[in-house]
Amino acid sequence: MSGPRTLYDKLWDEHLVREGPDGTALLWIDRHLVYEMTSPQAFEGLRLKGRTVRRPDLTLAVVDHIVSTGDRAQGVGDELARLMIGAMQRNAREFGIELFDAFDPRQGIVHVVGPEQGFVLPGLTVVCGDSHTSTHGALGALAFGIGTSEVEHVLATQTLTQRRMRNMRVTVRGRLGPGVGAKDVALHMIAAIGAAGGTGHVIEYAGEAVEALSVEGRMTLCNMSIEAGAKAGMVAPDAKAVDYVEGRRMAPKGAAWQDAVAFWRDLRSDPDARFDREVALEAGEIAPTVTWGTSPEDAVPVTGAVPDPESFASEGKRAAARRSLDYMGLAPGTPMRAIAVDRVFIGSCTNARLEDLREVARVVQGRRVAKGVRAMVVPGSGLVRAQAEAEGIAEVLVAAGFEWRAPGCSMCIGLNEDVLAPGERCASTSNRNFEGRQGRGGRTHLMSPAMAAAAALTGRLTDVRELGGGRPRGRRHARPARKPPP
Amino acid sequence: MERFTTLTGVAAPLLRGNIDTDTIIPQRWCKSVTRTGFGAHLFHDLRFDGAGAERADFVLNRAPWRAAAILVAGANFGCGSSREAAVWALHEFGVRCLIAPSFSDIFARNCVANGVLPVTLDEDRVARLAALAGDPETAALSVDLPAQTIVAGGEQIPFEMDPYVRHRLINGLDEIAVTLTHEPEIAAHERWLGAARRWRLPARG
Numbered sequence: 001m002s003g004p005r006t007l008y009d010k011l012w013d014e015h016l017v018r019e020g021p022d023g024t025a026l027l028w029i030d031r032h033l034v035y036e037m038t039s040p041q042a043f044e045g046l047r048l049k050g051r052t053v054r055r056p057d058l059t060l061a062v063v064d065h066i067v068s069t070g071d072r073a074q075g076v077g078d079e080l081a082r083l084m085i086g087a088m089q090r091n092a093r094e095f096g097i098e099l100f101d102a103f104d105p106r107q108g109i110v111h112v113v114g115p116e117q118g119f120v121l122p123g124l125t126v127v128c129g130d131s132h133t134s135t136h137g138a139l140g141a142l143a144f145g146i147g148t149s150e151v152e153h154v155l156a157t158q159t160l161t162q163r164r165m166r167n168m169r170v171t172v173r174g175r176l177g178p179g180v181g182a183k184d185v186a187l188h189m190i191a192a193i194g195a196a197g198g199t200g201h202v203i204e205y206a207g208e209a210v211e212a213l214s215v216e217g218r219m220t221l222c223n224m225s226i227e228a229g230a231k232a233g234m235v236a237p238d239a240k241a242v243d244y245v246e247g248r249r250m251a252p253k254g255a256a257w258q259d260a261v262a263f264w265r266d267l268r269s270d271p272d273a274r275f276d277r278e279v280a281l282e283a284g285e286i287a288p289t290v291t292w293g294t295s296p297e298d299a300v301p302v303t304g305a306v307p308d309p310e311s312f313a314s315e316g317k318r319a320a321a322r323r324s325l326d327y328m329g330l331a332p333g334t335p336m337r338a339i340a341v342d343r344v345f346i347g348s349c350t351n352a353r354l355e356d357l358r359e360v361a362r363v364v365q366g367r368r369v370a371k372g373v374r375a376m377v378v379p380g381s382g383l384v385r386a387q388a389e390a391e392g393i394a395e396v397l398v399a400a401g402f403e404w405r406a407p408g409c410s411m412c413i414g415l416n417e418d419v420l421a422p423g424e425r426c427a428s429t430s431n432r433n434f435e436g437r438q439g440r441g442g443r444t445h446l447m448s449p450a451m452a453a454a455a456a457l458t459g460r461l462t463d464v465r466e467l468g469g470g471r472p473r474g475r476r477h478a479r480p481a482r483k484p485p486p
Numbered sequence: 487m488e489r490f491t492t493l494t495g496v497a498a499p500l501l502r503g504n505i506d507t508d509t510i511i512p513q514r515w516c517k518s519v520t521r522t523g524f525g526a527h528l529f530h531d532l533r534f535d536g537a538g539a540e541r542a543d544f545v546l547n548r549a550p551w552r553a554a555a556i557l558v559a560g561a562n563f564g565c566g567s568s569r570e571a572a573v574w575a576l577h578e579f580g581v582r583c584l585i586a587p588s589f590s591d592i593f594a595r596n597c598v599a600n601g602v603l604p605v606t607l608d609e610d611r612v613a614r615l616a617a618l619a620g621d622p623e624t625a626a627l628s629v630d631l632p633a634q635t636i637v638a639g640g641e642q643i644p645f646e647m648d649p650y651v652r653h654r655l656i657n658g659l660d661e662i663a664v665t666l667t668h669e670p671e672i673a674a675h676e677r678w679l680g681a682a683r684r685w686r687l688p689a690r691g
């Protein structure tokens with residue numbers, strides 16, 4: 001393709017194996033992340049057809065979704081969990097794939113582990129049988145989630161059949177205010193464009209506020225792209241991205257590293273590239289944002305109130321809002337800050353990296369979890385957990401009354417012991433407030449780590465800016481998180 | 487892969503927007519290493535109450551929709567998790583075609599991989615079909631993929647379809663087998679990668 005190209009166009013062209021006359025294309029896949037929930041049937045499919053894994057060296061496996069976050073010496077989970085974890089172990093062994101199992105110090109959530117190991121790099125195509133694979137776009141990779149049949153396809157061929165998506169750019173102008181971070185940008189954007197606003201598109205995030213985000217902040221933002229319906233989200237790699245990757249275990253070394261850095265220098269949208277859709281957001285207008293309903297698009301500033309369903313334009317939206325409020329047990333007009341919570345969950349691939357935990361510790365430092373609130377922190381990986389312990393973060397949190405758990409998806413998805421009871425209300429740093437997502441009948445309010453920490457301290461949804469302690473995020477010089485030993 | 491050519495069956499209206507895959511098959515029923523056993527838990531928390539009894543007000547618990555082969559659904563159907571078990575559950579229940587104003591991308595791809603046809607129509611048409619589906623007298627629709635039409639209430643409604651998806655569904659193509667016919671091109675890309683793009687390979691150690 002000639003003429004000015006977007007970042008997505010460039011990644012597409014770089015990975016194109018062939019293009020059919022009808023526009024369907026075969027894309028080469030550089031990295032494939034695999035985990036216990038969505039892969040057993042794919043491996044079984046290979047076996048049934050006598051196929052093998054084409055490039056086990058480009059594949060990395062973890063257990064994260066179903067694994068217990070308690071003391072694993074007491075067991076990694078219930079019978080079904082053991083069945084799935086056992087299948088992952090067997091499949092990794094049989095097909096020669098590296099696996100971080102429940103007792104590996106590097107084990108963690110697939111989207112935390114991938115970048116942490118240097119397995120994911122700018123300029124790559126990355127897939128995983130999980131929708132939040134969009135996270136990896138933060139490094140300037142084309143990363144997207146796939147179903148199990150496609151997992152099997154990638155295992156067998158290291159390619160995927162794709163059709164080119166449309167280009168969308170979300171520009172966040174200006175600087176974020178104090179106490180406002182990447183999660184707020186994500187929720188604000190989804191509220192603005194809707195949970196299907198990005199359907200059929202790949203989003204590139206740009207603008208001063210995005211440039212000012214650390215790589216980990218960009219991961220939070222890109223992670224939530226799927227909640228706007230987009231296939232993927234990405235940020236052009238800059239010096240921060242290069243810095244983030246350098247020296248990590250699986251990142252290129254020596255001459256290969258030099259080639260990589262040279263390649264990444266041009267890996268950005270051409271100045272006159274055309275986007276099919278442009279959205280502009282003003283950073284200064286973004287407040288700490290929380291959800292009130294059962295779709296991530298149901299988000300308002302924490303200073304706002306639960307909307308009146310009758311205020312929505314279409315009957316479809318009115319009906320959805322009525323249903324949401326019924327499920328959430330909320331009355332229209334209730335100030336968000338008057339909503340009391342029973343549980344606080346700090347974790348998930350959206351917000352369980354080191355910076356998130358540092359942010360939480362800054363808010364919590366010297367304070368205590370409110371009486372009657374059960375608050376848990378589940379680090380994104382074993383390495384994040386170890387580093388947070390080394391920095392004294394764990395100590396601050398435990399002293400405040402938080403549970404400090406073993407890494408995994410935990411209450412983001414409620415597949416293990418970490419679930420809400422019916423009617424329980426939770427301030428959560430995860431990404432989905434769907435009915436039943438955190439446990440049947442559980443009520444989820446999505447927010448940033450700083451905001452979840454604030455809710456834990458007061459026992460209700462709280463504007464972290466009023467609490468003090470949360471330092472401005474957007475302006476902070478974004479030093480990359482300390483890297484794990486190679 | 488299972489083929490899809492034509493289908494006549496009962497359509498059930500389910501017009502809520504943003505029906506996510508957690509709603510289609512709650513996570514706690516996804517602890518499985520097989521592709522089967524999900525149908526009984528399709529829409530579990532909508533179909534059954536906390537005690538496990540059927541909710542009489544849910545459309546798939548009522549005749550004739552209990553035998554639905556088609557769902558007429560709201561926008562952004564299948565959003566959320568990429569779990570293919572959502573499609574396995576629909577398929578096992580007997581659903582072979584979904585009609586909605588929009589689908590999540592991953593969900594629609596999962597449908598096709600399992601021989602289930604996702605048809606996108608504008609909101610008005612979907613609302614009209616839902617109204618027909620909601621009346622037991624007119625709930626049966628016919629879907630013809632080769633002709634790209636739906637026949638409902640005596641009316642013929644054309645629909646758009648990606649030519650590759652259409653070809654794949656009509657012929658029941660195993661996509662992996664098709665891709666493997668392009669082995670020379672895949673191998674060529676792989677060789678180029680090893681020679682000109684060494685940095686794209688992971689360092690191991």
Ligand code: SF4
Pocket residue numbers: 064065109110111130132348349350408409412413430431
């Ligand atoms: S943390 Fe939640 S969203 Fe992320 S991969 Fe795990 S289950 Fe999925």
